[in-house]
Amino acid sequence: MTFSDDTIIIMTGGLVATGCALLGVFLVLRRQALLGDAVSHAVLPGIVVVFLLTGSRAPLPVIIGAAAFALLCVLAIDAIRGTGLVKSDAAIGLVFPALFALGVLGIDRYAADIHLDLDSTIYGEIAFAPFRTVEIGDALVARSVLIAGIVALVDLVLVAALWRRLKVTTFDPTFARTIGASPDWTSRVLLLAVSVTAVTAFDAVGAILVVTLLIVPAAAAYLLTDRLIGMIVIAVGIGWVAAIGGHAAAIEADASIAGSMGLVAAVCFAVALLLAPRHGLVARRLALTRRRRAAARA
Amino acid sequence: MGWLIDLLPLSHAAAVVAVGSMVLGAAAGLLGALAVLQGRSLVGDAVSHSALPGVAVAFLVTGAKDPATLLVGAAIAGVIGAIAMVGIERTQRMRPDVAIGVVLSSFFSLGVVLLTHIASTGGAEQAGLDSYLFGQAAGMVEGDVELMTWLAVGAALGLALGYRALKTSIFDREFAGSLGLPVRLLDIAVTALLVVAVVIGLQTVGAILMVAMLIVPAVVARQLTDRLSRLLPLAAATGAAVGVVGALLSIERAVPTGPVIVLVGVAAALVVLMLAPGRGIVWRAIRLARARRRERIGGVLIDLETAMHHGPPPTPEELALATARPARDVRRGLRALERAGLLARDGGRVMLNARGAAHAHQALEGRRLWSAWLEHGWRLRLPDAREPDPRDLRASIGDEAVAELAAMAAMAAMARDDGGA
Numbered sequence: 073m074t075f076s077d078d079t080i081i082i083m084t085g086g087l088v089a090t091g092c093a094l095l096g097v098f099l100v101l102r103r104q105a106l107l108g109d110a111v112s113h114a115v116l117p118g119i120v121v122v123f124l125l126t127g128s129r130a131p132l133p134v135i136i137g138a139a140a141f142a143l144l145c146v147l148a149i150d151a152i153r154g155t156g157l158v159k160s161d162a163a164i165g166l167v168f169p170a171l172f173a174l175g176v177l178g179i180d181r182y183a184a185d186i187h188l189d190l191d192s193t194i195y196g197e198i199a200f201a202p203f204r205t206v207e208i209g210d211a212l213v214a215r216s217v218l219i220a221g222i223v224a225l226v227d228l229v230l231v232a233a234l235w236r237r238l239k240v241t242t243f244d245p246t247f248a249r250t251i252g253a254s255p256d257w258t259s260r261v262l263l264l265a266v267s268v269t270a271v272t273a274f275d276a277v278g279a280i281l282v283v284t285l286l287i288v289p290a291a292a293a294y295l296l297t298d299r300l301i302g303m304i305v306i307a308v309g310i311g312w313v314a315a316i317g318g319h320a321a322a323i324e325a326d327a328s329i330a331g332s333m334g335l336v337a338a339v340c341f342a343v344a345l346l347l348a349p350r351h352g353l354v355a356r357r358l359a360l361t362r363r364r365r366a367a368a369r370a
Numbered sequence: 371m372g373w374l375i376d377l378l379p380l381s382h383a384a385a386v387v388a389v390g391s392m393v394l395g396a397a398a399g400l401l402g403a404l405a406v407l408q409g410r411s412l413v414g415d416a417v418s419h420s421a422l423p424g425v426a427v428a429f430l431v432t433g434a435k436d437p438a439t440l441l442v443g444a445a446i447a448g449v450i451g452a453i454a455m456v457g458i459e460r461t462q463r464m465r466p467d468v469a470i471g472v473v474l475s476s477f478f479s480l481g482v483v484l485l486t487h488i489a490s491t492g493g494a495e496q497a498g499l500d501s502y503l504f505g506q507a508a509g510m511v512e513g514d515v516e517l518m519t520w521l522a523v524g525a526a527l528g529l530a531l532g533y534r535a536l537k538t539s540i541f542d543r544e545f546a547g548s549l550g551l552p553v554r555l556l557d558i559a560v561t562a563l564l565v566v567a568v569v570i571g572l573q574t575v576g577a578i579l580m581v582a583m584l585i586v587p588a589v590v591a592r593q594l595t596d597r598l599s600r601l602l603p604l605a606a607a608t609g610a611a612v613g614v615v616g617a618l619l620s621i622e623r624a625v626p627t628g629p630v631i632v633l634v635g636v637a638a639a640l641v642v643l644m645l646a647p648g649r650g651i652v653w654r655a656i657r658l659a660r661a662r663r664r665e666r667i668g669g670v671l672i673d674l675e676t677a678m679h680h681g682p683p684p685t686p687e688e689l690a691l692a693t694a695r696p697a698r699d700v701r702r703g704l705r706a707l708e709r710a711g712l713l714a715r716d717g718g719r720v721m722l723n724a725r726g727a728a729h730a731h732q733a734l735e736g737r738r739l740w741s742a743w744l745e746h747g748w749r750l751r752l753p754d755a756r757e758p759d760p761r762d763l764r765a766s767i768g769d770e771a772v773a774e775l776a777a778m779a780a781m782a783a784m785a786r787d788d789g790g791a
Contacts, residue, residue: 105471106412113578155651157593157643161467162411162585169582170636173629176576180626280482284475291468295461328486334479341472351463 077202080214082319084201085281085333087220088273089311091227092285093293095266097304098231100290101242103160107146107263108286110168111270112279114145116175124182131275138274142267145171150263154256198277198329216276223272230265231304234258239300277330284334285311292337292344295351310340375512384621390515391613391631394571395583397522399609400529401564402584403591403602407540410466413455413561414584416474417568418577420451422481430488441569448565451477456557518570522606525563529602532556537598575628586612586635593646612638663706664761668733669695670703671712674722675730683721739763739772742779750774 092108099105115138122128122137145167152163201216208218231238241248241255248255266286273282293306318333325332346353378385405413424447425440432439451473458469529536539546539553547553564584571580591604616631623630644652673693677684686704690697704720707713712726722730740763747758750771758766767775 100468103465103467105468106415106474109412109415109471109474152643155643157646157649157651158589159406159409159411161409162406162589165411165415165581165585166589166636166639169578169632172578173582173632173636176629177625177633180629280475280478283471284479287468287471287475291464291472294468295463322483325483325487326490327483331479331482331486334475335483338472338476338479341476345458345461351461353461356461 078319080202080217081198081329082315084198084214084216084220084276085315085318085329086312087217087224088277088282089285089289089315090308091220091224091269092273092282093289093307093311094224094227094231094304095262095269096286096290097293097300097307098238098242098262099266099286100294101300102259102262104164105287105291106161106164107149107266108270108283110149110164111142111145111267112274112283114168114171115139115141115271115274116172117141117178120175120178120182124178135271135275139268139271141171142271143264146263146267147260150256150259198281198333201276219272220276223269227265227269230261234261238262277333281330281334284337285314288334288337288341289314292341295341295344295348310337313337313340375515380621386512386515387621387627388614388617390518391575391617391627392610393515393518393522393613394567394575395587395609395611395613395631396606397518397525397567397609398571398580398583399587399591399605399607400522400525400602401560401567402586402609403588403605404529404536404540404560405564406585406588406592407598408466410455410470411585411588412467412470412581413452413564414568414571414581415578416451416455416470416477417448417565418572418580419474419481420477421445421448421569421572421577423447423477423484424450426481426484426488430484437573441573444572445565445569447477448569449562452561452565453558456554456561514570514573521563521566521570525567526606528559528563532559536560540598575631579628579632582632582635583609583613586632586639589639590642593642593649608638666699666703667706669693670700671707671722671726671730672733672737673700674704674707674720675727675734678721683716683719685718686720689720736761736763738779739775742775743767746775746778746782749778 096105096108099107118137118139118141119134121141122133126133128134148167149160149163152158152166153160158166198216201214204215205212206215206218207213237248237253237258240251240253241258245255248258270282270286273285289307289310290303292310293303296306297303314333314337317336319329321327321336322329322332344352347355349355375382375385375389378388380388402411402414405411421444424443424445426443427447428440428443431443455466455469455473458464458472459466464472535546535551536556538549539551539556543553567584568577568580571583575583587605587609588601590608591601594604595601612635613631616634617627619634620627620630642650644650647653670689673689673695674684677689677692684692686700687697689695689704690700693700704713707722707726708715712722712729714721714723714726740760743758743763750767752767752771756766764772
């Protein structure tokens with residue numbers, strides 16, 4: 073079974089978007105939307121350390137090193153947030169710049185003369201997806217499709233298995249604690265899933281697209297529905313629209329595929345922001361004028 | 371600021387960096403405190419990412435890589451991004467972090483598309499445009515310091531002029547709006563100042579590190595005070611101190627300035643989170659341990675008194691069995707009582723001496739009084755509405771109220787006895 077290069081790129085984008093949307097919905101609802109961005113910067117020291125230890129930029133060690141620092145980042149954020157002294161967004165903003173700073177210092181100190189190019193290590197390029205293949209049995213499969221597919225599947229299973237827990241800890245942490253569903257434990261599992269998903273996806277499609285896919289489809293879906301399950305379905309749908317539309321737009325404009333996919337997702341968000349049936353800006357304005365007119369008549 | 375630069379016992383270049391970092395730290399501390407209090411801690415992140423399309427467009431329009439032009443482009447895009455953020459928040463369905471994330475990723479995606487589009491159509495001229503934003507901290511010159519000083523003074527003046535209105539709108543937006551305060555105008559003014567700070571910081575400490583420069587001073591100051599009027603100057607001072615310490619350290623070690631400033635700042639924040647008086651983690655742990663210890667000793671004291679009423683002096687093991695208290699706790703409690711001189715030992719058996727018995731009675735009395743307070747306290751008419759201290763009720767509500775409370779408890783006990791009989 074062979075696919076054309078275009079199909080492989082679209083499938084990579086779509087599968088990454090699926091995994092990201094599944095988790096992104098919860099991040100958006102839990103006020104941790106910027107976790108993806110934090111992780112994308114916090115992995116830098118991991119890459120540097122792996123490079124110093126092994127001298128290689130092979131994908132597997134780099135992914136492991138990056139994942140270690142991604143975990144460190146999310147757990148540190150969770151710990152600082154857990155003290156109750158600092159809000160969750162400020163905790164994010166304390167941790168990832170510090171890790172990023174460590175990475176920059178590490179590069180300056182040990183790797184200044186070596187070209188440790190982020191673009192070619194973990195900040196992958198989706199356009200290369202068709203060329204990096206692995207053999208399974210006697211079929212050649214694109215590596216990024218395989219990895220993104222597995223990760224998306226794991227995320228799906230995880231969200232399905234923890235559905236009730238995730239739901240109750242997201243919407244009412246206090247109530248969750250009283251019925252014995254520990255918000256801390258659930259939060260850590262979610263963060264773990266986010267860091268693994270993000271790091272594997274960095275390798276496949278590049279950091280900025282991952283950050284975008286974690287936030288933007290979920291945020292757009294949040295404008296369009298009030299139901300959690302509906303939000304997930306819509307977010308995944310927007311992710312696939314971004315993958316397909318972005319690929320087409322990139323070829324049309326001869327520009328970055330990942331950037332175009334992100335931009336299509338952003339356009340979806342803008343449309344939702346304006347036209348969402350209840351929460352959109354136009355609908356709100358109409359409701360306001362209607363109320364004003366009713367008040368004037370009364 | 372020229373005089374300060376000349377005053378420092380450093381080389382001219384080093385002094386410029388130190389003073390510049392100090393001034394930038396102070397400005398970022400002031401403006402960042404406002405952002406953090408409004409739940410927009412990561413606004414710096416969004417502004418620094420949304421500068422990318424601005425740089426790309428500035429390059430497209432002018433066709434030159436002139437730093438000043440690119441800076442203006444970055445600032446304009448930053449302002450547009452900030453306005454978009456405020457607009458998204460206005461749907462009231464999007465919280466600040468989501469608005470920040472959406473703006474950040476959308477603008478950055480746009481920037482990437484623009485840059486790659488330029489690359490594919492216009493040749494290699496554009497190379498390095500993005501590293502302009504995310505590159506290493508560039509050397510500061512005296513002109514930068516002057517610009518930063520103006521920014522810091524402008525921020526401080528703006529805050530002083532609009533202090534009351536700002537304070538109201540930070541803590542209660544709806545209320546501020548209903549008073550007729552220009553909430554949206556204030557929002558935009560503060561955000562615009564912030565954009566300027568971030569764009570200036572971009573060049574000197576780098577985009578990502580600017581995020582921490584905005585947050586660290588606010589987090590530190592917030593742990594040390596509960597009042598906005600003290601928090602703002604404290605944040606400015608923290609920012610200045612972090613900036614200057616980081617700059618001096620980096621000069622001494624000859625490493626990049628931005629990352630060192632950030633690490634110094636985050637370390638300071640962690641130390642303050644640990645040690646802040648009354649609030650810090652260590653402080654809380656100590657208070658908890660003390661409270662537990664006090665409870666344990668008091669409990670063992672009363673248990674021992676009760677046991678001695680019912681029979682011969684118990685051994686520690688018997689005491690633990692009789693009270694269902696862990697044996698270890700009992701032993702530790704007994705040791706503490708012995709040290710306090712309240713305990714006598716007779717072979718393996720323990721008993722309270724006269725002082726110990728007096729203490730136990732006092733503790734029991736206190737417990738009884740607290741139960742009476744819980745049951746009848748609502749009927750007392752106290753001069754003020756403060757919550758009394760469970761450890762010393764008598765001192766916190768006064769002898770008169772205690773006497774009244776005891777009378778009420780006695781009446782209730784009599785009523786119960788009558789009912790039972």
